[in-house]
Amino acid sequence: MCGIIGYIGKKKAIPVIIDGLETLEYRGYDSSGIAYYNKKKELKIIKEQGKIAILKNILNLNEESNLGIGHTRWATHGQPSRINSHPHNVGNITLVHNGIIENYEELKKHPLVKNYKFISKTDTEVACAIINSLYNENQDILKSLEESQKLLMGSYALAIIVNNDFEHLYVMKKDSPLIIGVGNKENYVASDVPAILKYTKKYILLNEGDIGIVSNKNIKVYNQKKLVKKKILEFEWDLEAGMKNGYEHFMLKEIFEQPKVIEQTIKEYINDYDFINLPDLTKYNRIDIVACGSAYHTGLIAKYWFEEYCNMEINVDIASEYRYKKNFLDKKCLLIVISQSGETADTLASLRLVNDKKIDTLAIVNVVGSSIAREAKNVLYIKAGPEISVATTKAYSAQALLLSILAFKTSVDKKIINIKEKEQIINDYHNLSLYIQDILSNTKICESIAKKIFKANDIFFLGRKIDYAIVMEGSLKLKEISYIHSEAYPSGELKHGSIALINKNTPVISVITDENIALKTISNIKETKARGAYSIVLSSLNMDNNKECYDYLIKIEHIHSLVEPILPIIYLQLISYYIAKLNKRDIDKPKNLAKSVTVE
Numbered sequence: 001m002c003g004i005i006g007y008i009g010k011k012k013a014i015p016v017i018i019d020g021l022e023t024l025e026y027r028g029y030d031s032s033g034i035a036y037y038n039k040k041k042e043l044k045i046i047k048e049q050g051k052i053a054i055l056k057n058i059l060n061l062n063e064e065s066n067l068g069i070g071h072t073r074w075a076t077h078g079q080p081s082r083i084n085s086h087p088h089n090v091g092n093i094t095l096v097h098n099g100i101i102e103n104y105e106e107l108k109k110h111p112l113v114k115n116y117k118f119i120s121k122t123d124t125e126v127a128c129a130i131i132n133s134l135y136n137e138n139q140d141i142l143k144s145l146e147e148s149q150k151l152l153m154g155s156y157a158l159a160i161i162v163n164n165d166f167e168h169l170y171v172m173k174k175d176s177p178l179i180i181g182v183g184n185k186e187n188y189v190a191s192d193v194p195a196i197l198k199y200t201k202k203y204i205l206l207n208e209g210d211i212g213i214v215s216n217k218n219i220k221v222y223n224q225k226k227l228v229k230k231k232i233l234e235f236e237w238d239l240e241a242g243m244k245n246g247y248e249h250f251m252l253k254e255i256f257e258q259p260k261v262i263e264q265t266i267k268e269y270i271n272d273y274d275f276i277n278l279p280d281l282t283k284y285n286r287i288d289i290v291a292c293g294s295a296y297h298t299g300l301i302a303k304y305w306f307e308e309y310c311n312m313e314i315n316v317d318i319a320s321e322y323r324y325k326k327n328f329l330d331k332k333c334l335l336i337v338i339s340q341s342g343e344t345a346d347t348l349a350s351l352r353l354v355n356d357k358k359i360d361t362l363a364i365v366n367v368v369g370s371s372i373a374r375e376a377k378n379v380l381y382i383k384a385g386p387e388i389s390v391a392t393t394k395a396y397s398a399q400a401l402l403l404s405i406l407a408f409k410t411s412v413d414k415k416i417i418n419i420k421e422k423e424q425i426i427n428d429y430h431n432l433s434l435y436i437q438d439i440l441s442n443t444k445i446c447e448s449i450a451k452k453i454f455k456a457n458d459i460f461f462l463g464r465k466i467d468y469a470i471v472m473e474g475s476l477k478l479k480e481i482s483y484i485h486s487e488a489y490p491s492g493e494l495k496h497g498s499i500a501l502i503n504k505n506t507p508v509i510s511v512i513t514d515e516n517i518a519l520k521t522i523s524n525i526k527e528t529k530a531r532g533a534y535s536i537v538l539s540s541l542n543m544d545n546n547k548e549c550y551d552y553l554i555k556i557e558h559i560h561s562l563v564e565p566i567l568p569i570i571y572l573q574l575i576s577y578y579i580a581k582l583n584k585r586d587i588d589k590p591k592n593l594a595k596s597v598t599v600e
């Protein structure tokens with residue numbers, strides 16, 4: 001979490017840094033700060049608790065400055081406060097940090113900093129003090145940064161200014177994302193490319209252990225004391241992708257982008273009636289799928305597809321659990337990790353664990369060049385484009401879609417799905433974006449449901465098998481942006497205790513797509529209705545004979561079950577969005593959250 005940015009060049013640095021921070025605010029928004037050299041070559045550090053708008057208010061955006069760094073924080077060590085905000089300064093060193101210095105308590109006792117009195121509660125100040133002491137000893141910043149790498153444990157992306165050095169920014173990276181933006185007689189440093197997209201599409205990806213020296217005309221990157229040659233890459237999305245374009249929130253814009261994202265992802269992996277760019281998974285007899293949050297929910301959906309259509313053993317785990325439990329992997333197993341950001345700490349750690357055992361790994365990622373994308377043996381990209389809203393929508397759908405195509409191909413490769421059925425399913429994929437457009441063309445249904453239930457204290461979600469996996473995402477979406485307590489249950493499980501929480505008018509939202517078990521779920525919904533629940537049912541099946549089980553019915557297009565599960569979530573995203581809006585929540589930046597979770 002946390003976003004960092006740096007600029008050196010002919011432009012006024014302060015507005016460039018603030019622009020960048022506003023784009024990076026999704027990474028954290030507890031406090032923000034900026035450090036820059038002014039016209040008189042004085043170092044200024046200004047920071048404030050709260051969102052970037054507060055910092056912006058106290059800055060003079062017209063002030064002359066050609067070098068600066070900025071930070072937006074998601075607090076890990078030390079509560080949100082001005083003292084704990086970045087940039088931190090110790091002696092000759094001023095820096096911003098994304099990541100966690102895990103051994104910071106131990107380092108506070110290191111002889112290098114024994115006489116230094118720490119003023120903040122952060123791990124970052126410790127890194128700053130260590131680098132400052134090394135620099136005072138060496139009078140050589142490159143050497144000092146190299147030496148600091150041996151002392152600092154954990155993760156860091158650092159952007160650094162050195163006192164009286166008006167010509168350079170310094171950067172150092174380990175396990176937290178960092179890129180250098182390449183301009184014309186000006187250069188940038190940022191946590192991700194959209195932060196600098198207004199100015200340049202060209203960038204250099206930094207690798208683990210890289211140290212960069214950035215001037216306005218030159219970029220030098222060292223790794224293990226050697227100068228390394230870096231490729232200049234070009235970002236494939238343009239500025240529009242990072243803007244709201246008239247939508248009230250990024251979340252709504254991203255919900256509405258789903259037809260396009262679905263089309264792009266399909267185009268990448270299905271050409272007419274053939275699969276392209278996809279690996280052969282038939283050689284594996286077991287797949288472990290590991291991810292966090294919404295990405296984990298797409299893994300749960302995939303489990304049903306792979307089991308049902310490929311007859312394969314699938315084990316889905318939350319990454320923070322998987323990395324610490326006993327795993328029974330052998331060479332016939334594949335690990336699939338799923339991550340929008342490609343930087344989620346626990347997912348990355350799980351990947352590394354399995355990579356170390358020389359077992360095949362495949363990453364499904366959105367952010368090109370992210371750590372997970374680079375470290376997995378094989379990577380498949382979803383084509384979602386930058387996702388700014390903290391609550392994922394389009395990346396979730398694209399992940400689910402790609403997993404569905406992967407299961408579909410595996411089933412065809414195993415000759416479980418025959419040619420005729422294959423064609424019918426491909427037609428469903430090709431029509432999927434139209435079905436989604438159809439849902440989006442009438443958001444009134446979701447708005448009126450939201451009006452009915454937005455004041456509820458608890459909202460429950462029910463589903464069986466794949467529908468349970470779908471409602472888990474619906475429930476997460478709702479609670480993270482509306483702050484309403486919500487839980488998702490396999491519909492048969494509610495009566496084993498939690499049904500005690502169903503009261504008069506408690507909303508219960510159920511998804512029913514699987515014909516074979518529809519009647520079971522319907523009975524479970526009736527059990528909640530008997531206790532006064534207000535029932536909303538989303539179903540692709542004919543519910544004419546079961547009118548008494550719902551107060552509100554949303555009809556879903558009935559298509560092949562490899563494709564259909566991508567439809568209900570669009571409604572659930574919209575319902576959550578409107579509930580959050582009616583409750584006046586900060587939809588794109590919900591409290592306590594951050595987009596990219598780079599800590600354990």
Ligand code: F6R
Pocket residue numbers: 292293294295296338339340341342343344347390391392393476477480595596597
């Ligand atoms: C919820 C959400 C999170 C992420 C999770 C994993 O809306 O966005 O639950 O899905 O933090 O993030 P990635 O996919 O970046 O690994």
